[in-house]
Amino acid sequence: MTFLRRRPFRALAVALATTPLLLAAACSHASDTPAGSTESGSTKALPKTLVFSPLSLAPPALKGLSEGVKGLASGQGWEVIVQDPNFDATKQVQQLNEVISSGRAGAAWILAVAPKSLGDLIRTAQSKGVPLLVNGKPDEYGFSGPQPGITFDYIDYTAGGKALGEQLGKCITEKNGGTGKVLYVASQEGTAGKQEFDTAAAEAFKAAAPNATLAQTVVAVDRAKAQTDIGNALQGNPDLAGVFSANDEGALGAIGAFNAAGKKLNCVTDFGGNDEVLKNVKDGKIYASVALQFNDDTAQSFNTLVKMQADPKANGEVLIVPQKTFTQGS
Incomplete structure (x- = not known):
């Protein structure tokens, strides 16, 4: 998608x-x-x-x-x-x-x-x-x-970004007491709606979890590169509490990166909602997916x-x- x-x-x-x-x-x-x-x-x-x-x-x-x-x-x-x-x-x-x-x-x-x-x-x-x-x-x-x-x-990217940020903030509040560092996985430059999506996601997350911190942003071009880049970010921020991703590749790459590092990722939210992502939501590996219908x-x-x-x-x-x-x- x-x-x-x-x-x-x-x-x-x-x-x-x-x-x-x-x-x-x-x-x-x-x-x-x-x-x-x-x-x-x-x-x-x-x-x-x-x-x-x-x-x-x-x-x-x-x-x-x-x-x-x-x-x-x-x-x-x-x-x-x-x-x-x-x-x-x-x-x-x-x-x-x-x-x-x-x-x-x-x-x-x-x-x-x-x-x-x-x-x-x-x-x-x-x-x-x-x-x-x-x-x-x-x-x-x-x-x-x-x-x-x-x-x-x-696609209403502002609405999508807002829902993505809100869901991560909700998860951080429920599972991490509203505090902790998070990683944002953005789409690459030139992606349709990128600016409005990124802005809406960041503002909604801050409003939903004001005591949490956005530690770093990486760009997901594909799943393999996203996993590598998120793994590198995890080395610099080993206490990451959550990830929110502007696309399916980033969310799935995040799961792979945390698994490879032997760490549990309780809070990951996604925008896109392909079949694999929705299965991970059902299995509890992804907290929420804002899925395009x-x-x-x-x-x-x-x-x-x-x-x-x-x-x-x-x-x-x-x-x-x-x-x-x-x-x-x-």
Whole structure:
């Protein structure tokens, strides 16, 4: 799921997103004549064909997402065309332009490699009345709000960071008397939402456990490196009482690092919530995970595209990926 968040994959891959999973500053609105209309006023119905363009099909998370989209849409009578730009922004635009310009596409779901590269494509889709769903906020595409025929779908990083910090503070209060040193495992520079997430997490932790101390911050690029870096941090701070991580790799790396050092980690919280993380929550190895609910987001995204097809000139929506906090007892 980290792929849905990561902005570097836009040069997200988020990213879908990651991002993926998302326009030039000036994009024209759709024309006053609906797509497919003739001068007599008759309207040609859009095909029930959904084009899904993720960042790439190489990451298992994105391959799995493509299968989920295909299963959901096919079950409702839609044909699904899955494209693979392989993190190439130019290739993504070319692939999408081909199916939209040819009239094959009835709607498109785009996890943009480079949002601002989609300006001409968006104008083409608007002129043809083909609704789009893109990942990210409107301002990532140069817009100030909802646009005709375009729905934006983004992760609320401020809310996620706040929940992450609150849960670690709660754990430190319950299990360590509200005191002790903690380690923050951040996402790498350029990750979507990094600044707002990091700030919200730190402020929420301080509010929830004011007598605890943030001793150090490390960056998690992948699980193996995160385990090594956290192990090094643990050598310098052998009395660490907790870890909160901005991604799954950091949380799992923290468990590995503490295990390798023969130390018990009572308080670790995570943002992301992949299957392995949630199993660790259930087993009591991770105190809490703020999990992104991508299944729910897939359903709301597809349903929104179906609704938009009926009136592609109307402004789309601004959707937020649902989040849910899991603890051992939940």
